[in-house]
Amino acid sequence: MAGNKRIMKELAEVRTNPPPGCTVTLADENDMGTWDAVMDGPPDSPYTGGHYKIQITLPKEYPFKPPQLSFKTKIYHPNVSNDDRGAMCLGMLRPDEWKPPNKIADVLRLVRSVLAAPQPDDAVEQGIADQFKNDRKSFDKVAKEWVGRYAK
Amino acid sequence: MRRLEARRQMEEANFLSSKARSQNLNPPIDLRMLDYVTAYDDNLMCPICRCPFLDPVVLAECDHCFCRDCIRQTWASTYSPLGPRGDCPSCRTPAKLGPRSATSKILVNITDDLLVRCPKSEDGCKAQVKRGEVQDHVNIYCGYAYMECTADDCELHVLRKDAAEGCLHFGVSCLDCRQSMQKASLETHWRVQCPDRKVSCELCKEAVFNREWDTHSRETCPAISIPCPGKVFGCNSRSKRSQADVHAKSCTFAKLTPMLTAMQQRMDEQEAAQKVMVRKLEVLEGGFQAVQTILSTKQEDPDQVGADESRIPLLTGRPHQRGDSGGMLDAMVVETDVGAFVFPPPSSSSRPSSELVHVRAGASLPPLYSAPMAPGPRPADLPEPFTMDFDMASPFPPPAANGPYISPLHHLLSMHESLRDEMSRMSAALQELDGRQSMQALNENLRTREEISYMAAQVAGLSRQVHWLTSAQLQRQQHGGAGRQAAGAAGPSGSDIAGAGAGVEAAVSTAASALRGAARIVNAGQGMTMRRGLSEEGRTKL
Numbered sequence: 001m002a003g004n005k006r007i008m009k010e011l012a013e014v015r016t017n018p019p020p021g022c023t024v025t026l027a028d029e030n031d032m033g034t035w036d037a038v039m040d041g042p043p044d045s046p047y048t049g050g051h052y053k054i055q056i057t058l059p060k061e062y063p064f065k066p067p068q069l070s071f072k073t074k075i076y077h078p079n080v081s082n083d084d085r086g087a088m089c090l091g092m093l094r095p096d097e098w099k100p101p102n103k104i105a106d107v108l109r110l111v112r113s114v115l116a117a118p119q120p121d122d123a124v125e126q127g128i129a130d131q132f133k134n135d136r137k138s139f140d141k142v143a144k145e146w147v148g149r150y151a152k
Numbered sequence: 153m154r155r156l157e158a159r160r161q162m163e164e165a166n167f168l169s170s171k172a173r174s175q176n177l178n179p180p181i182d183l184r185m186l187d188y189v190t191a192y193d194d195n196l197m198c199p200i201c202r203c204p205f206l207d208p209v210v211l212a213e214c215d216h217c218f219c220r221d222c223i224r225q226t227w228a229s230t231y232s233p234l235g236p237r238g239d240c241p242s243c244r245t246p247a248k249l250g251p252r253s254a255t256s257k258i259l260v261n262i263t264d265d266l267l268v269r270c271p272k273s274e275d276g277c278k279a280q281v282k283r284g285e286v287q288d289h290v291n292i293y294c295g296y297a298y299m300e301c302t303a304d305d306c307e308l309h310v311l312r313k314d315a316a317e318g319c320l321h322f323g324v325s326c327l328d329c330r331q332s333m334q335k336a337s338l339e340t341h342w343r344v345q346c347p348d349r350k351v352s353c354e355l356c357k358e359a360v361f362n363r364e365w366d367t368h369s370r371e372t373c374p375a376i377s378i379p380c381p382g383k384v385f386g387c388n389s390r391s392k393r394s395q396a397d398v399h400a401k402s403c404t405f406a407k408l409t410p411m412l413t414a415m416q417q418r419m420d421e422q423e424a425a426q427k428v429m430v431r432k433l434e435v436l437e438g439g440f441q442a443v444q445t446i447l448s449t450k451q452e453d454p455d456q457v458g459a460d461e462s463r464i465p466l467l468t469g470r471p472h473q474r475g476d477s478g479g480m481l482d483a484m485v486v487e488t489d490v491g492a493f494v495f496p497p498p499s500s501s502s503r504p505s506s507e508l509v510h511v512r513a514g515a516s517l518p519p520l521y522s523a524p525m526a527p528g529p530r531p532a533d534l535p536e537p538f539t540m541d542f543d544m545a546s547p548f549p550p551p552a553a554n555g556p557y558i559s560p561l562h563h564l565l566s567m568h569e570s571l572r573d574e575m576s577r578m579s580a581a582l583q584e585l586d587g588r589q590s591m592q593a594l595n596e597n598l599r600t601r602e603e604i605s606y607m608a609a610q611v612a613g614l615s616r617q618v619h620w621l622t623s624a625q626l627q628r629q630q631h632g633g634a635g636r637q638a639a640g641a642a643g644p645s646g647s648d649i650a651g652a653g654a655g656v657e658a659a660v661s662t663a664a665s666a667l668r669g670a671a672r673i674v675n676a677g678q679g680m681t682m683r684r685g686l687s688e689e690g691r692t693k694l
């Protein structure tokens with residue numbers, strides 16, 4: 001019960017005052033538990049110009065359990081798994097680190113900052129992380145290529 | 153005075169019992185679902201449920217404040233018999249909820265004084281009350297909350313505002329839709345359910361059927377302002393539906409809209425098609441790269457192995473060509489030369505044929521062992537046009553397997569082929585050797601037999617002579633002996649001689665049997681001599 005009211009409030013809040021570069025809609029107007037966010041690639045990053053669809057799944061126990069994020073648009077990024085799930089590894093979203101006061105808008109803001117500044121030491125895709133650390137140029141090149149290929 | 157007191161008590165009891173009954177009819181309100189009339193200060197908001205605090209508690213350890221229910225629920229998974237405890241949801245300080253955890257009365261008062269709308273506002277109650285009193289409002293005052301029918305014989309419930317009108321639980325039928333129902337529920341029916349009742353639209357002042365209300369408010373109400381059809385392409389003007397056509401006639405965007413939408417649609421289609429193409433291209437590129445990596449490893453290989461690869465078949469080929477074209481003698485010279493790398497040079501040239509066998513057997517091996525160093529020690533032997541990258545134009549036509557190899561596998565196969573050739577040549581040489589040895593043994597054996605039979609003949613002659621001598625002696629003794637027997641005296645000397653004769657005969661026969669044994673041994677030994685290889689004697693005799 002507490003969850004539902006809170007989700008409604010958060011949704012209204014995020015719709016009237018969305019985090020920069022994001023728009024949020026409900027996947028299904030009758031289901032408050034699944035949100036669709038579209039995030040623009042942050043400027044000054046290789047992802048500029050890309051539009052990323054992110055699905056946010058809120059568990060029944062929200063806000064006591066963390067939401068789950070999955071990139072529906074392919075992205076070349078060390079912190080996003082390069083598979084169908086597109087899972088993003090964010091410390092904040094781990095069950096033991098999640099704090100009920102965190103809001104979805106905060107999560108989206110963090111996602112965008114991670115897009116702008118990848119965290120190779122906390123990577124899901126080790127190969128991409130190594131490339132990011134050792135060969136920034138070719139990393140940027142591939143990331144840009146992927147923007148053109150998948151995220152336009 | 154006493155009556156007054158009694159009456160007050162009775163009224164209080166009535167009030168309390170009606171309150172209790174009303175509570176059964178109106179379930180407790182979820183205070184988190186309330187609508188607040190005005191915006192409230194964010195500082196009054198619980199960070200977990202994002203509502204103004206309900207029964208707030210302050211964690212003594214870090215001073216963070218939450219609703220009691222919220223913090224209990226957060227800690228529900230970390231149960232402890234010592235009472236609720238866990239990490240503060242805001243700052244992760246380990247904290248616990250003691251029996252005296254509470255907050256200042258002032259915060260409770262502020263949050264309880266926030267104005268909320270009555271939870272029955274959807275049913276028609278316009279009341280705005282303090283949050284702390286909302287439950288009482290519903291239980292006692294709200295006209296849209298239920299209470300028991302005032303009629304004594306009626307057990308049903310009724311909205312509080314209708315209670316004064318007496319029992320309303322009799323059947324009526326709706327004037328508009330003819331549905332029959334109880335009078336008590338007629339008003340609700342009219343307001344929201346009756347499909348045939350007209351309601352008036354607040355915007356256009358038109359009366360609309362209830363059943364058409366949804367479409368009217370969403371689509372057809374002429375007073376609703378709608379955006380220009382060219383909005384997506386840049387026109388920001390909005391106009392009432394009734395005046396939309398007027399605007400559309402003057403708006404360039406609106407005129408262009410059909411064309412632009414068609415173009416947009418085509419672009420989307422093209423984009424989708426292009427995405428498919430890109431996927432395909434990706435797959436093709438991947439395949440192409442795989443092929444390239446396979447090819448490039450192949451090209452690197454010959455550079456490494458190439459030296460051996462092109463040389464080995466070339467050298468295995470060489471003796472053949474020399475042997476075939478240059479004649480036996482030439483072949484021998486070259487082959488001995490090559491053989492010297494592996495075998496000690498043949499000791500002497502006195503037995504040319506057997507030496508040829510040796511060298512031949514050896515000559516086909518060296519290329520395998522000495523291949524890498526072959527070009528070094530004998531550069532003079534190499535013909536002028538010989539180069540590392542041996543090609544078809546060179547005077548030595550390559551043996552079948554020679555030339556640039558298609559793959560390492562072909563190289564291995566050709567090496568295997570040349571090894572097989574070596575093997576067959578060696579086995580031929582071995583057979584030749586074997587035949588030669590058995591011939592030698594046979595010859596030697598024949599000679600031995602001749603000697604033996606010669607010896608046997610001599611022995612036979614000897615034994616004949618001995619026999620003749622003995623018989624002559626015996627005759628002489630018999631003559632002499634008859635004379636002596638006649639004289640009556642048998643001389644011991646006569647028998648002595650006879651004994652000696654028998655002894656000689658025995659000795660001769662012993663010698664003969666010894667000779668026969670020797671012949672047998674020689675016969676049996678033949679087989680062994682054949683296997684034992686060339687004896688020095690046999691070789692010289694050959």
Ligand SMILES: [Zn+2]
Binds near residue numbers: 203
């Ligand atoms: Zn709360």
Ligand SMILES: [Zn+2]
Binds near residue numbers: 244
């Ligand atoms: Zn705290």
Ligand SMILES: [Zn+2]
Binds near residue numbers: 277
């Ligand atoms: Zn009310």
Ligand SMILES: [Zn+2]
Binds near residue numbers: 301303306320321
């Ligand atoms: Zn009644």
Ligand SMILES: [Zn+2]
Binds near residue numbers: 345
């Ligand atoms: Zn009706």
Ligand SMILES: [Zn+2]
Binds near residue numbers: 357
């Ligand atoms: Zn209207």
Ligand SMILES: [Zn+2]
Binds near residue numbers: 380382388404406
């Ligand atoms: Zn317009």
